[in-house]
Amino acid sequence: MDTILRTLAIYLFLLVLFRLSGKRTLSELSTFDFILLLIISEATQNALLGEDYSLVTGLTVILTLVMLDLGLSVLKKRSRVVEKVTEGTPLVIVEHGRLLKERLSKTQVTEDDIMQTARQTQGLERLDQIKYAVLETSGGISIIPRELPPLEGLEDRIEDAVARALAGRQG
Numbered sequence: 001m002d003t004i005l006r007t008l009a010i011y012l013f014l015l016v017l018f019r020l021s022g023k024r025t026l027s028e029l030s031t032f033d034f035i036l037l038l039i040i041s042e043a044t045q046n047a048l049l050g051e052d053y054s055l056v057t058g059l060t061v062i063l064t065l066v067m068l069d070l071g072l073s074v075l076k077k078r079s080r081v082v083e084k085v086t087e088g089t090p091l092v093i094v095e096h097g098r099l100l101k102e103r104l105s106k107t108q109v110t111e112d113d114i115m116q117t118a119r120q121t122q123g124l125e126r127l128d129q130i131k132y133a134v135l136e137t138s139g140g141i142s143i144i145p146r147e148l149p150p151l152e153g154l155e156d157r158i159e160d161a162v163a164r165a166l167a168g169r170q171g
Helices: 001-021 021-026 031-049 055-078 079-085 100-105 113-124 154-169
Strands: 089-097 131-133 141-145
Touching: 001 031, 001 055, 001 079, 055 079, 055 154, 089 100, 089 154, 113 131
Parallel strands: none
Antiparallel strands: 089 131, 131 141
């Protein structure tokens, strides 16, 4: 029973820790983040197993973790509150080309992160070309570009402008 309680405590601790550390933490791992994750996993293993490295204890830990995960999945399906607490909600971080700085500072997202995603996914070069940028629950950023004005009659308008410019030079 001690192993199950330790497993439950570690699982909940890690769940809270990674929720508090932000969505971007798990989205893009740097070398430092990867090393930190390896160290955390080793510390977690030690905390879960304690002094007992037997096969039964290891299997108990694995079974407890799987059951916790399944139980949490069922709870998330039944309760929007549980889903919101464990998964979070998407967050708008750019609105009509304007950075929402307070949200950026809370989520540790930078303008460079947003522009990199805008270039890679939409081919956008400037912030003012973004209608919305949304930090998804997965930690990724979705970009919704601004709609461009219709090009109907563009050729006619160009010809008219050229004709007026030429007429102005001659007159």
